[in-house]
């Protein structure tokens with residue numbers, strides 16, 4: 001059933017086109033992004049000039065080879081996170097019922113893993129055991145190793161999906177490219193307890209965001225003997241965002257990434273490579289661009305960013321609380337308005353879901369994407385406007401979330417039918433109230 005679902009949502013043409021572009025453009029883009037931020041003053045024009053002068057050979061020359069140091073850093077970090085995921089205690093949490101009728105069970109130890117990771121990393125630096133500047137100095141090699149390593153990991157996922165799927169939420173759609181790209185398993189595990197998507201998306205991907213934000217901050221400090229207020233605002237906002245993420249991690253296990261997207265190249269390569277490189281890139285830029293904003297401007301940006309992260313969190317919290325209490329909660333001080341939507345599962349059972357139509361979810365169907373995009377803008381803007389490249393993440397995120405809103409709408413329309421139509425009549429706008 002899930003295979004059928006992924007088939008209807010993504011046509012083979014879309015899959016081929018996005019896979020080809022991901023394979024062809026994303027790895028070189030990651031390397032060029034790193035090169036421009038670290039070696040070309042953040043200037044696309046400078047990189048362009050270099051490439052025009054030196055051509056393909058010049059590009060091959062700047063692509064760092066994955067070194068032993070890079071592999072060591074990646075494997076130590078991955079092993080540390082895997083051990084924390086397995087061993088730290090946490091509450092037992094049940095995920096949403098899957099298309100095949102399974103209910104995945106998780107151990108909610110994300111906050112503990114996040115705290116242990118940050119304290120250990122900063123502690124290693126503080127006590128002179130390991131200097132995070134080493135990570136920054138080998139960043140190109142690390143991204144290069146991640147690009148190749150993650151590809152091999154996705155082949156492993158494909159083979160595992162065929163030979164040893166972890167649950168009935170798996171299957172082939174008889175097209176090797178679609179199977180590899182969109183994935184074969186919804187909830188792949190190693191053994192009974194090690195959830196692969198929790199590892200790739202949360203404990204490797206999202207955790208690397210916080211680790212690299214701190215790395216950039218420390219690198220600037222080690223280089224200049226001080227941290228510019230622009231870097232501080234950027235790092236604090238990114239850390240608040242990632243802290244919010246781990247605080248709400250069990251909620252993330254109910255979202256499209258986990259409950260609908262299978263573990264394939266699209267989501268896993270994205271979390272293992274794109275998140276550490278592209279998502280952290282505004283901080284990567286600031287290392288060599290210590291802009292002084294002044295206390296007043298720095299504070300305005302900081303407060304605006306924190307407000308956006310809070311609103312984004314509150315949107316997710318509202319939906320989750322509403323579903324958890326079966327609609328028996330207060331939304332902005334009132335009883336929620338809702339639609340009781342029924343749908344049929346893959347096994348033919350009829351079930352119902354509640355759709356919230358008040359609070360943030362009454363403003364538009366994906367209002368939470370607005371503060372998400374604005375928060376990204378606020379942690380980028382401390383770098384000011386000398387270069388466009390630091391804003392790449394904001395632009396990418398905007399395109400990603402507008403596409404995601406469409407994908408989610410399509411999926412919910414096919415799941416809920418007339419009830420989704422009713423929801424769209426009640427809540428007319430997709431993302432921006434009054435506009436779109």
Ligand code: NDP
Pocket residue numbers: 096254255256257312313316319353354355356357361365366368369372397400404408412415
């Ligand atoms: P959502 O949290 O928006 O979940 C969408 C699902 O919620 C729908 O598929 C539907 O699932 C259910 N739903 C939709 N409308 C309603 C409603 N009115 N009431 C109750 N349930 C509803 O998914 P996302 O994964 O897109 O977003 C989660 C968070 O992750 C957000 O904060 C977002 O900003 C962030 N995000 C960040 C990204 C990044 O790269 N930085 C990328 C993507 C998301 P069901 O089948 O259960 O009905």
